[in-house]
Amino acid sequence: MNPVRQINGKMIAYWQTLGPRVLPFADAATADLPLSRLLRLSMFQWSIGMAAVLLTGTLNRVMIVELGVPTSLVALVVAIPLLVAPLRALIGYRSDTYKSVLGWRRVPYIWLGTLMQFGGLAIMPFALLLLQSQTTGPEWAGPVGACLAFLLVGLGMHTAQTAGLALATDLAAEKTRPRVVALMYVMLLVGMLVASLVFAWLLTDFSPKLLIQVIQGAAVVTVALNVVCLWKQEPRNPNRTRSDRSTPSFVQAFATYREDRGVLRLLVGVGLGSAAFAMQDVLLEPYGGEVLGLSVSQTTLLTAIWTFGTLAGLAYAGRALARGWNMYRLAAVGLLIGVCGFSAIILSEPLGAANLFRAGTMLIGAGGGLFAVCTLLAAMAIADKSDNGLAIGAWGAVQATSIGLALAAGGLIRDVVNAYAAAGGPQSALHAPAAGYSFVYHIEIALLFGSLIAIGPLVSRHRPDRAVTERPFGLADMPG
Secondary structure, eight states: OOHHHHHHHHHHHHHHHHHHHHSTTGGGOOSSSOHHHHHHHTHHHHHHHHHHHIIIIIHHHIIIIISOOOHHHHHHHHHHHHHTGGGHHHHHHHHHTOOOTTOOSSHHHHHHHHHHHHHHHHHHHHHHHHHHSOOSSOTTHHHHHHHHHHHHHHHHHHHHHHHHHHHHHHHSOTTTHHHHHHHHHHHHHHHHHHHHHHHHHHTSSOOHHHHHHHHHHHHHHHHHHHHHHHTTOSOOOTTTTOTTSOOOOHHHHHHHHHTSTTHHHHHHHHHHHHHHHHTTTTTHHHHHHHTSOOOHHHHHHHHHHHHHHHHHHHHHHHHHHHTTOOHHHHHHHHHHHHHHHHHHHHHHHHHTOHHHHHHHHHHHHHHHHHHHHHHHHHHHHHGGGSOHHHHHHHHHHHHHHHHHHHHHHHHHHHHHHHHHHHTTSOTTTOOTTHHHHHHHHHHHHHHHHHHHHHHGGGGGGOOTTSHHHHSOOOGGGOOO
């Protein structure tokens, strides 16, 4: 045999054995769903991550600092996409029971979500500029236009993501389904990371015209990504979508889910913890710009730092669960990491330490990711007695509603406290603008301790003889 060919054969055999061990999602692919098709399917998560960076990262800082829009109004419009997130359970249910002569269930909803995202992003920059300096027309046109733009983007994101994850679940084999869903979640974080870096580079020399170009460019990229993602993915099956078939009752399924023990306590803990980690989302970048004097480019990079922290939290969760950690105790570790992160951010202002602020941002990402993954695992464990999709939908509805309310409350509280400090409050203790931000961060620490109290009694529900101990639990096994 040719020595070169023999060496090549040994190298190929080595990489075939190395892949599943080194690449966490190499074993998610199957003959029917190869890795190339799986990665192409995950592209819809890139568009979701890009929109998330725009809404909760770049735009809220630009509106508050550069455009001078009141923080309370910014918090309201940024919270709109999250407040419609409870509809995700209904969207998933409707895509399950969709009736169509073409035989598609998921594609129509993904395409509808794509069009709504495109429409919202297309009108958003003009609505924001009208909100800043309106010279003609009624005064309500600016706020209404901004709310409409954020509402369209939010509905589009939730519709496309819910149907896209359902399509990924449909196409995946049962044994690889958790890995496929986990890949979808990681690709969302990758999309957010790449988008934050690109936006930071594009907006280095900020101007209103450049903002319009960036947002409308994001609208075009959204359509392009989702068209490539959808191409020849869902097989047509008219028998599955025929109009005369029977469909299950959503109300009955939800009633069955509520009968499981520990559900309400878990959801209360999820709500408090999610609100605690999210209340700072609309304030983090403005805090860096207004209090610490960071530029638009520097504060946009905070999303990348937060994403790195989240990925670190996911990796730690995989290792800890592989060692048999209790999922509720691991969620509590995430809450305590969050307490450390918010403490670092509070201290960054009196110390004038921008790097301490960045470290706190990374800790918040790590703690939030760890908490979200472990509580979702807990919801799936409870779902052994109920429908898995409904359990995850309820978890997502509580989480998203809490996040939306926390975003709106964070901006309002910041404005009220700063107005009180500027009007002659106890000046030795309160100094605007840092006072409002610090007050919100202290509330978030209190909410984290409230979540700890809620999930504490659930530790006894953990059963070490479950699948966690049957084989090592790695990053590829985590649900999205």
